[in-house]
Amino acid sequence: MKLPLPPSHKDPEEHILPLINIVFLLLIFFMVAGTLTAPPPFSVELPASERGGEVATEPLRIHLGRSGEIALEGREEGLTELEEAVAKLLEESPGRPVQVQADRQARADALLDLMDALRAAGVERIDLVTQREGAR
């Protein structure tokens, strides 16, 4: 008995088509599931909490470092510049949520100074970012 020969692929590149499919799927997964944000110029270890709400989309991100450094959208700022910049940004898009990522070891007076400055800039509610307990 003579079996028919399997159809021979003329193009050797056809063998890598499934590979490309998988790589495309991975690419789309990372693009959709991951968030791309400007990292702060210093490291911030978020405090842990058991509960908490969903992170708002497109918030104004403010980072507070361990020794009181402040960064707005990844750029280091002083308190007075921050207040002006936040007031200006909120004028452009009122009601934009303001998110504060404070290091767990940061001092309370640094956090309260920051919150006072935000209050002066017209922010009424602040989203303190935490990470889920036991997540890391």
Add this chain to the structure above:
Amino acid sequence: MQLEEPLRRRRRLSLTPLIDVVFILLIFFMLASTFTTEQILTVEAPGERVSAPSEESPALLRVQVAGSGFIIDETPLSGTEVRERLERFAAEEDEPRLQIVAHADAPVQPIVQVIDWSAALGLDDVALLRQEAP
């Protein structure tokens, strides 16, 4: 004059450069994106309440967060004791009000901890205050 005959079949586009670019994009997104499990606790920005002398009402509990631990009514307490106290307070009072008085040298974690507990107990009226200089 003899024109060249057009190619009968167009050469298929080579896939190799495409794969290179896709791989580079993939590696970029893998390294640049973050997957932290972030959540938020919403707090009111302290306003005039900071400087206003708050009257002592029975439905007001004041938790001090110092650098060394928690203090309620001048008594240093451990975390679990504060939690129990908050539970009793939330259950007994109709309109419980909580004030978190942060000492200057207190770290952020215990403050977030108290806000977290009060959120779990359904305490809505939580104010974060600064410890006045003695």
